Amino acid sequence: MGQFMKLTGLIALISTLTNYVCAQSKCPNTGDEQFVLRLGDGYRYSKLELALWAPHHMVVDTEGNLLVVEGGSVSVRRLVLEELGDIVCVQSSSDLISEDASNTGIALSADGKTLFTSTEESVWAYDYDAATGQVGQRREIVTNMRVGLQHIYRPLLTSKYNPDTILVARGALGDIDPDTTDPAVARSVIKAFSISEGLQKTHDYARDGEVLAWGIREVVAMAEHPVFGGIWAVESQMDDVHLNGRDIHNDNPAERLTYHGVLNDTENPYKGLNYGYPSCAPAWDTESIGIDGLQVGDLFKPDGVPDIPDGECANRMKGRLHFDAHTAPRDIKFNVNGTAAYIAFHGSWNRDSLIGFRVMRVDFGPDGQPVHPANSKTAQVPVFENVEMAHCPLNCFQPSGLAIDKKGRIFLSNDQLGYVYVIYEA
Ligand SMILES: *[C@@H]1O[C@H](CO)[C@@H](O)[C@H](O)[C@H]1NC(C)=O
Numbered sequence: 001m002g003q004f005m006k007l008t009g010l011i012a013l014i015s016t017l018t019n020y021v022c023a024q025s026k027c028p029n030t031g032d033e034q035f036v037l038r039l040g041d042g043y044r045y046s047k048l049e050l051a052l053w054a055p056h057h058m059v060v061d062t063e064g065n066l067l068v069v070e071g072g073s074v075s076v077r078r079l080v081l082e083e084l085g086d087i088v089c090v091q092s093s094s095d096l097i098s099e100d101a102s103n104t105g106i107a108l109s110a111d112g113k114t115l116f117t118s119t120e121e122s123v124w125a126y127d128y129d130a131a132t133g134q135v136g137q138r139r140e141i142v143t144n145m146r147v148g149l150q151h152i153y154r155p156l157l158t159s160k161y162n163p164d165t166i167l168v169a170r171g172a173l174g175d176i177d178p179d180t181t182d183p184a185v186a187r188s189v190i191k192a193f194s195i196s197e198g199l200q201k202t203h204d205y206a207r208d209g210e211v212l213a214w215g216i217r218e219v220v221a222m223a224e225h226p227v228f229g230g231i232w233a234v235e236s237q238m239d240d241v242h243l244n245g246r247d248i249h250n251d252n253p254a255e256r257l258t259y260h261g262v263l264n265d266t267e268n269p270y271k272g273l274n275y276g277y278p279s280c281a282p283a284w285d286t287e288s289i290g291i292d293g294l295q296v297g298d299l300f301k302p303d304g305v306p307d308i309p310d311g312e313c314a315n316r317m318k319g320r321l322h323f324d325a326h327t328a329p330r331d332i333k334f335n336v337n338g339t340a341a342y343i344a345f346h347g348s349w350n351r352d353s354l355i356g357f358r359v360m361r362v363d364f365g366p367d368g369q370p371v372h373p374a375n376s377k378t379a380q381v382p383v384f385e386n387v388e389m390a391h392c393p394l395n396c397f398q399p400s401g402l403a404i405d406k407k408g409r410i411f412l413s414n415d416q417l418g419y420v421y422v423i424y425e426a
């Protein structure tokens with residue numbers, strides 16, 4: 001297994017609220033963590049010497065700069081990077097967008113010249129110059145997405161295969177959202193919108209666009225396979241699940257990786273499929289569920305969900321890979337050649353003992369599909385894990401976003417402690 005590193009030391013979380021960090025001499029001395037970290041085989045890491053406020057999703061622009069969605073008073077920060085030895089450091093940092101601090105999603109157009117951000121309510125587009133770090137006026141291209149207090153994320157994905165398409169996901173209202181049995185309510189869905197049409201006239205989220213997937217509870221991130229163009233999403237599933245009066249929630253339902261086909265395939269057989277929510281949930285611990293023949297990832301009907309005919313859950317679309325219950329996947333990014341996807345798990349709360357708080361890798365084969373079958377419990381390879389849960393969630397590592405640059409360096413944000421790490425293949 002991985003190298004075991006016990007790293008202690010106090011961190012001064014809000015020590016560096018400076019805009020420009022010229023920490024050249026300091027940068028290589030990274031790695032003072034207040035949590036116990038285990039790094040997977042074949043990886044090493046460093047930490048960007050910059051304290052951020054709740055960093056979330058990230059993208060790398062065409063010039064190799066890192067754009068980070070940040071909570072608090074700034075909403076997108078642009079980090080110009082430099083290499084010092086074999087470590088990536090921050091050369092300078094600036095506020096790129098500070099118009100709305102509630103941004104969650106971020107994406108760049110296929111040509112890198114338009115930047116998209118999302119809030120609970122809207123998707124915004126900005127002209128973007130990667131070389132100078134200038135943005136133009138914002139334009140609202142999708143609106144009417146606010147659903148209430150829960151599930152605020154509106155993850156975005158642009159497509160290299162269909163450059164005029166932007167995917168925008170919206171989660172459920174509450175844990176079980178009975179209205180989502182109708183795709184027209186446009187919750188627990190992934191929708192596809194034309195960017196050029198949105199620039200002419202703002203799309204209404206429910207009325208416009210096309211449903212790529214529905215019955216998918218809360219998608220927090222999506223990624224397009226760099227070689228095959230397949231669209232993949234990570235989904236968080238229901239809390240407090242019971243079956244026939246028995247509490248089975250500790251290890252059920254599974255979190256999922258779902259597949260949605262290739263966007264420029266006019267015959268895409270995955271387009272518009274239903275993934276079972278709110279009436280069906282995917283199994284993780286089949287033993288506690290106790291249904292004959294039910295495998296990991298198969299859908300079953302828990303207590304208290306909108307009714308559905310017996311056996312109908314088996315007709316809904318399943319996930320392509322499954323993960324431990326409540327681990328809360330927050331981001332997914334492919335490596336450059338599509339042989340692996342990295343997934344950031346934010347960590348559990350709805351469970352007796354904590355689980356998650358880690359980045360895992362799933363390997364993809366030469367067919368552009370995961371190497372492991374849908375019922376596998378061993379598809380995840382550890383990359384960067386918080387080991388001791390005693391200090392979680394407040395004083396531990398909670399992965400929230402990932403970005404991978406052309407050189408294969410993996411940027412990883414930690415919203416709880418306010419840092420961005422860089423993971424390298426050793
Ligand atoms: C989809 O786009 C990719 C990349 O541009 C291209 O190689 C492929 O042929 C396209 N497929 C279809 C069905 O148009």
Ligand SMILES: *[C@@H]1O[C@H](CO)[C@@H](O)[C@H](O)[C@H]1NC(C)=O
Pocket residue numbers: 335336337338339408425
């Ligand atoms: C894909 O890239 C990884 C590095 O990210 C490398 O280890 C691997 O050998 C590459 N595989 C192929 C088939 O090119």
